[in-house]
Amino acid sequence: NTKAFIFDLDGVIVDTAKYHYLAWQKIANALNIDFTHEHNELLKGVSRVRSLDIILELGNIQASQEDKDKWLIQKNEDYLTYLVDMDQSEILPGVLTILQFLKEKNQAIALGSASKNARPILEKTGIISYFDVIVDGNDVTNAKPDPEVFLKAARLLNINPEDAIVFEDSVAGVQAANIGKMTSVGIGSKTVLHEAKYIFEDFTLIDESFINDLISQ
Numbered sequence: 001n002t003k004a005f006i007f008d009l010d011g012v013i014v015d016t017a018k019y020h021y022l023a024w025q026k027i028a029n030a031l032n033i034d035f036t037h038e039h040n041e042l043l044k045g046v047s048r049v050r051s052l053d054i055i056l057e058l059g060n061i062q063a064s065q066e067d068k069d070k071w072l073i074q075k076n077e078d079y080l081t082y083l084v085d086m087d088q089s090e091i092l093p094g095v096l097t098i099l100q101f102l103k104e105k106n107q108a109i110a111l112g113s114a115s116k117n118a119r120p121i122l123e124k125t126g127i128i129s130y131f132d133v134i135v136d137g138n139d140v141t142n143a144k145p146d147p148e149v150f151l152k153a154a155r156l157l158n159i160n161p162e163d164a165i166v167f168e169d170s171v172a173g174v175q176a177a178n179i180g181k182m183t184s185v186g187i188g189s190k191t192v193l194h195e196a197k198y199i200f201e202d203f204t205l206i207d208e209s210f211i212n213d214l215i216s217q
């Protein structure tokens with residue numbers, strides 16, 4: 001039995017949400033917009049362009065496309081400075097164990113991320129070779145909760161959506177998996193991710209028997 005195991009990136013494999021937050025905060029501060037950790041939750045799984053719109057809405061600011069483009073470039077340049085020193089130590093607990101186990105079981109592994117910086121992050125953390133397929137923000141036109149990113153990954157792996165399992169930390173991502181008729185596994189808070197079929201606080205709580213059951217289903 002071969003299934004497709006599709007991983008989200010930010011918040012699932014690495015904790016880059018903190019770097020996105022710092023970079024957005026600089027933009028928000030310069031515009032006198034109050035941007036808290038709670039506000040940052042709204043940006044998880046959301047594209048860069050949409051994230052800026054959400055921040056501008058928080059501050060009730062109307063901006064020209066020219067200004068928006070400038071801030072989007074600034075945000076990404078600042079975000080990239082946090083990635084310079086990134087290494088394997090930033091992989092979230094339990095992730096490597098699961099990737100190794102899936103490989104031993106000859107399962108198909110994909111990345112399904114909204115980020116346009118996914119490849120360099122997988123390279124820096126040394127895990128890019130685990131992924132048979134990478135679909136990221138450069139490859140899709142519709143953002144989560146649209147299932148495009150996950151459907152595309154499953155199609156490239158030649159596996160039916162019904163035989164795909166998606167690991168996600170965002171509400172939009174869980175919804176995308178459900179809409180795509182895939183098995184959604186939420187990584188994070190039970191209250192936030194209640195729409196997921198299964199929910200675990202983190203990957204250390206996922207054991208081999210759970211994965212084996214998914215494979216034989």
Ligand code: G16
Nearest residue numbers: 009010043044045048113114115116
């Ligand atoms: C991620 C993050 C979002 C971020 C988006 C775009 O997606 O969760 O906060 O805004 O990527 O990232 P970038 O600016 O690097 O293109 P995911 O789907 O990996 O959680």
Ligand code: MG
Nearest residue numbers: 008010011169
């Ligand atoms: Mg995420």
